[in-house]
Amino acid sequence: MATEILMPALSPTMEEGTLAKWLKKEGDTISAGDIIAEIETDKATMEFEAVDEGIMGKILIAEGTENVKVNTPIAVLVEDGEEVPADAGQSAPAAEAAPAVAAAPAPAAAAPAAPKVDQSPDWPEGTPMKTQTVREALRDAMAEEMRRDPDVFLMGEEVGEYQGAYKISQGMLDEFGSKRVIDTPITEHGFAGIATGAAFGGLKPIVEFMTFNFAMQAIDHIINSAAKTLYMSGGQMGAPMVFRGPNGAAARVGAQHSQDYAAWYAQIPGLKVVMPYSAADYKGLMKQAIRDPNPVIFLENEILYGKSFEVPVLDDFTIPFGKAKVCRSGNDVTIVSFGIGMTYALEAAEKLAEDGIDAEVIDLRTLRPLDYDTVIASVMKTNRMVTVEEGWPVGSIGNHLSAYVMTHAFDYLDAPVLNCTGKDVPMPYAANLEKHALVTTAEVIDAVKQVTYR
Amino acid sequence: MAARKPAAQANVSKEELLSYYRDMLLIRRFEEKAGQLYGMGLIGGFCHLYIGQEAVVVGLEACTKEGDKRVTSYRDHGHMLACGMDANGVMAELTGREGGYSKGKGGSMHMFSKEKHFYGGHGIVGAQVPLGAGLAFSDKYRGNDNVTFAYFGDGAANQGQVYETYNMAELWDLPVIFVIENNQYAMGTSVARSTKSTSLYGRGEAYGIKGEEVDGMSVLAVKEAGERAVAHCRAGKGPYILEVKTYRYRGHSMSDPAKYRTREEVQKMREERDPIEQIRAMLLTGSHASEDDLKKIDKEIKDIVNESAEFAKTSPEPALDELWTDIYA
Numbered sequence: 038m039a040t041e042i043l044m045p046a047l048s049p050t051m052e053e054g055t056l057a058k059w060l061k062k063e064g065d066t067i068s069a070g071d072i073i074a075e076i077e078t079d080k081a082t083m084e085f086e087a088v089d090e091g092i093m094g095k096i097l098i099a100e101g102t103e104n105v106k107v108n109t110p111i112a113v114l115v116e117d118g119e120e121v122p123a124d125a126g127q128s129a130p131a132a133e134a135a136p137a138v139a140a141a142p143a144p145a146a147a148a149p150a151a152p153k154v155d156q157s158p159d160w161p162e163g164t165p166m167k168t169q170t171v172r173e174a175l176r177d178a179m180a181e182e183m184r185r186d187p188d189v190f191l192m193g194e195e196v197g198e199y200q201g202a203y204k205i206s207q208g209m210l211d212e213f214g215s216k217r218v219i220d221t222p223i224t225e226h227g228f229a230g231i232a233t234g235a236a237f238g239g240l241k242p243i244v245e246f247m248t249f250n251f252a253m254q255a256i257d258h259i260i261n262s263a264a265k266t267l268y269m270s271g272g273q274m275g276a277p278m279v280f281r282g283p284n285g286a287a288a289r290v291g292a293q294h295s296q297d298y299a300a301w302y303a304q305i306p307g308l309k310v311v312m313p314y315s316a317a318d319y320k321g322l323m324k325q326a327i328r329d330p331n332p333v334i335f336l337e338n339e340i341l342y343g344k345s346f347e348v349p350v351l352d353d354f355t356i357p358f359g360k361a362k363v364c365r366s367g368n369d370v371t372i373v374s375f376g377i378g379m380t381y382a383l384e385a386a387e388k389l390a391e392d393g394i395d396a397e398v399i400d401l402r403t404l405r406p407l408d409y410d411t412v413i414a415s416v417m418k419t420n421r422m423v424t425v426e427e428g429w430p431v432g433s434i435g436n437h438l439s440a441y442v443m444t445h446a447f448d449y450l451d452a453p454v455l456n457c458t459g460k461d462v463p464m465p466y467a468a469n470l471e472k473h474a475l476v477t478t479a480e481v482i483d484a485v486k487q488v489t490y491r
Numbered sequence: 492m493a494a495r496k497p498a499a500q501a502n503v504s505k506e507e508l509l510s511y512y513r514d515m516l517l518i519r520r521f522e523e524k525a526g527q528l529y530g531m532g533l534i535g536g537f538c539h540l541y542i543g544q545e546a547v548v549v550g551l552e553a554c555t556k557e558g559d560k561r562v563t564s565y566r567d568h569g570h571m572l573a574c575g576m577d578a579n580g581v582m583a584e585l586t587g588r589e590g591g592y593s594k595g596k597g598g599s600m601h602m603f604s605k606e607k608h609f610y611g612g613h614g615i616v617g618a619q620v621p622l623g624a625g626l627a628f629s630d631k632y633r634g635n636d637n638v639t640f641a642y643f644g645d646g647a648a649n650q651g652q653v654y655e656t657y658n659m660a661e662l663w664d665l666p667v668i669f670v671i672e673n674n675q676y677a678m679g680t681s682v683a684r685s686t687k688s689t690s691l692y693g694r695g696e697a698y699g700i701k702g703e704e705v706d707g708m709s710v711l712a713v714k715e716a717g718e719r720a721v722a723h724c725r726a727g728k729g730p731y732i733l734e735v736k737t738y739r740y741r742g743h744s745m746s747d748p749a750k751y752r753t754r755e756e757v758q759k760m761r762e763e764r765d766p767i768e769q770i771r772a773m774l775l776t777g778s779h780a781s782e783d784d785l786k787k788i789d790k791e792i793k794d795i796v797n798e799s800a801e802f803a804k805t806s807p808e809p810a811l812d813e814l815w816t817d818i819y820a
């Protein structure tokens with residue numbers, strides 16, 4: 038049976054090429070592996086080997102021909118004694134089309150359909166409460182999950198014998214031993230990779246970064262290994278793990294130790310990103326993060342570690358991801374924030390109330406998934422929005438929310454959305470400059486007054 | 492190779508001994524003052540003192556010539572003073588004032604001086620190692636015989652980028668001296684708790700890099716080993732590793748409770764191995780200096796340090812528009 042030899046694609050980007058030279062002529066016997074032609078691609082001149090054996094029946098494209106499309110028949114191979122079919126080379130140059138698939142579902146329509154808002158309480162009414170610091174809440178969350186699931190372990194610099202650089206893992210080495218509370222050398226890229234491998238192996242690592250600034254050493258494993266593997270493996274395996282540690286500015290620790298990574302990680306499909314404010318949220322969301330089958334980035338804050346909040350006294354208490362919290366309801370403006378940004382948002386709302394401006398304050402709590410519905414519902418009510426975060430302005434969470442609100446609730450806006458962010462500079466060390474680099478309550482108040490035209 | 496005993500002790504001149512004494516004492520007193528200012532709230536954030544490690548940088552700086560470069564970690568005050576940077580400018584950077592080396596924008600961990608070829612002051616553990624090799628690359632590229640000293644800690648020695656750098660530095664014969672300041676702890680983690688390969692200089696062998704262990708409490712031993720390393724590098728033979736065994740007396744930073752070692756351990760080191768006391772004793776027993784001579788030096792140093800503190804307190808905070816400068820060249 039006659040076989041068509043097609044113009045090959047010899048580089049990932051090649052669409053056509055020049056048939057530079059034939060090394061076999063009509064009538065020649067060809068064995069598989071023989072070099073039959075030289076083809077010039079956009080990058081190089083390549084030798085073209087025969088795959089099939091037979092006799093060169095007919096050359097369809099003369100040597101020297103330029104712009105030969107990939108998959109064009111260039112010659113016909115026949116068996117001994119066989120005639121070249123009359124229609125040889127008439128078939129269209131078409132790659133075998135893949136079978137049609139159902140169209141991908143379109144992203145959510147841009148209609149401001151009444152958003153579904155879940156503002157159910159995070160714990161049953163009447164639950165007894167206790168006062169706890171964020172630090173204690175975090176430790177309790179990890180310890181409870183480690184008691185519950187032997188596959189959970191904690192790994193990081195100074196988490197064991199030193200009791201945690203910021204004392205988050207205090208007492209955990211004593212309770213769980215060095216098999217499950219593991220001190221590492223200062224080798225972030227290595228141990229983040231090892232933990233990710235352990236997660237592929239079915240364990241549930243909690244990786245503590247002494248601060249998220251040092252996770253930049255490890256970001257390749259966080260994104261390329263942990264976040265993408267579920268997808269790349271077609272759903273066979275992923276990385277059920279938590280990367281956690283303090284994020285953002287502490288106090289006067291300078292440019293290399295004061296960066297907010299919220300927007301960076303929130304950009305990555307495959308990661309979940311949590312950035313809580315209150316101790317109850319730290320606890321409920323950390324427990325949720327450990328149980329989540331995906332890599333979770335858990336962004337803590339050193340300044341909040343020592344802050345006390347009311348935490349429910351419950352044997353088991355989790356908060357679902359993607360559920361924002363309306364911390365203060367109001368009618369005049371929506372202030373959206375998360376993490377330490379809530380400090381400024383809430384303080385501004387208090388002060389604005391004195392001026393007769395009734396602000397609604399939303400704590401996003403998780404940035405991926407993000408509770409768009411709660412934000413949209415609030416903006417539909419107040420018609421104005423101000424976002425507050427500590428990170429840099431370009432490509433910020435506030436930018437993203439502004440775009441989302443513009444797309445989905447344009448007709449409800451009475452003023453442009455304003456983003457309050459850290460300044461677009463590396464963090465300076467000097468006390469006076471650092472104050473100006475950070476977002477402030479005064480700036481939030483100012484922004485609210487602008488959008489409310491006061 | 493075990494630490495060599497300095498052979499040349501007897502031939503060290505009086506001037507040399509006096510200059511080591513002065514330089515080490517300046518660092519010690521400066522750091523004590525910095526600790527005090529931190530306690531008063533005049534210095535903020537992280538502040539890592541060099542007390543105990545003075546002989547390392549003073550011994551190695553004695554091997555340098557104009558054009559040689561240095562780069563280190565956040566524990567950088569000593570390095571800056573030893574390479575001749577002005578105490579006022581360093582202290583004012585610690586207080587975040589306009590008169591500081593980075594106009595107050597860098598802080599304790601991030602200072603630089605182009606004039607003195609001091610390339611920082613880096614806060615990310617291990618980052619200065621490839622940077623140091625890169626500085627050496629620039630000298631080799633230009634064809635001069637300068638060398639670069641890349642200082643890093645025992646903890647940093649476990650970072651992967653160190654080994655990527657070793658490989659390229661030897662491959663390309665870069666004139667860089669890798670100075671491992673092994674003060675035995677990385678924060679609260681002792682060397683033995685972070686590696687089973689505790690001969691840190693020996694790891695260079697896998698890459699073909701020569702190295703040796705040095706008694707870092709003896710400035711003379713450091714100087715002697717430094718000369719060997721410098722000669723090797725200047726001759727175009729590629730990198731060299733000095734693992735300098737030293738000890739930090741204070742906590743990792745000002746906020747370290749230091750429960751990972753005993754008080755006795757620190758006390759013993761101070762009493763038996765102190766680098767400044769060793770030189771002081773040599774000066775006195777060799778009749779190179781009298782108690783009175785040394786008191787005079789002590790007083791000079793105290794004056795320099797007090798003046799730097801005064802300068803650092805009175806130098807104004809940077810102007811607010813400094814926030815927006817130096818982001819792009």
Ligand SMILES: Cc1ncc(C[n+]2csc(CCOP(=O)(O)OP(=O)(O)O)c2C)c(N)n1
Pocket residue numbers: 194223225247251254564566614615616617643644645646647648672674676677678743
């Ligand atoms: C990549 C990175 N991880 C963690 C830290 C936090 N950290 C700062 S210093 C330090 C210990 C370093 O010890 P070593 O290298 O021995 O230097 P020394 O402080 O003893 O001079 C750690 C863990 C950091 N700055 N950078």
Ligand SMILES: [Mg+2]
Pocket residue numbers: 644645646672673674675676677678
């Ligand atoms: Mg050390």
